[in-house]
Amino acid sequence: MKILFLNGPNLNLLGQREPEIYGHTTLADIEANVRERADELKAEIDFRQSNLEGELVGWIQQAKGKFDVIVINAAAYTHTSIALRDAIAATGVPTIEIHLSNVHAREEFRHKSLIAPVCRGQITGFGHKSYILGLEAAIDVKVSK
Numbered sequence: 001m002k003i004l005f006l007n008g009p010n011l012n013l014l015g016q017r018e019p020e021i022y023g024h025t026t027l028a029d030i031e032a033n034v035r036e037r038a039d040e041l042k043a044e045i046d047f048r049q050s051n052l053e054g055e056l057v058g059w060i061q062q063a064k065g066k067f068d069v070i071v072i073n074a075a076a077y078t079h080t081s082i083a084l085r086d087a088i089a090a091t092g093v094p095t096i097e098i099h100l101s102n103v104h105a106r107e108e109f110r111h112k113s114l115i116a117p118v119c120r121g122q123i124t125g126f127g128h129k130s131y132i133l134g135l136e137a138a139i140d141v142k143v144s145k
């Protein structure tokens with residue numbers, strides 16, 4: 001079972017970035033937590049971050065045949081990127097959308113996710129635990145495939 005975790009723009013700044021919204025946990029801490037839980041669940045993970053839309057598109061395209069499930073926090077690209085949406089639809093790798101904050105409880109421009117219709121589901125608002133819930137959902141998706 002191989003799961004690809006993708007993180008979009010500005011998530012490299014977690015820990016210092018708007019901590020009242022995103023908390024004090026860094027992306028490295030989140031990755032360590034996900035790795036620990038993945039070991040318990042006997043899943044293999046790859047964990048990546050990019051500020052570049054095209055790089056994320058490339059990683060989604062390359063996931064086909066290499067990963068069973070993608071878990072993505074597309075950050076601001078969630079709300080803007082038709083390219084990410086099309087890449088997810090094109091590869092057909094089951095994908096789970098996650099967010100730290102509850103995007104539906106924030107500004108109106110965050111209520112719309114362009115990737116949601118091509119994802120299996122959305123986990124939003126549980127802080128860094130959204131990543132662990134995303135991992136568990138990824139394993140469920142694979143098992144029930």
Ligand code: DQA
Nearest residue numbers: 073074075076099100101110
């Ligand atoms: C986010 C929510 C997005 O609206 C925002 O642009 C982010 C982070 C989250 O994890 O809560 O960068 O994806």
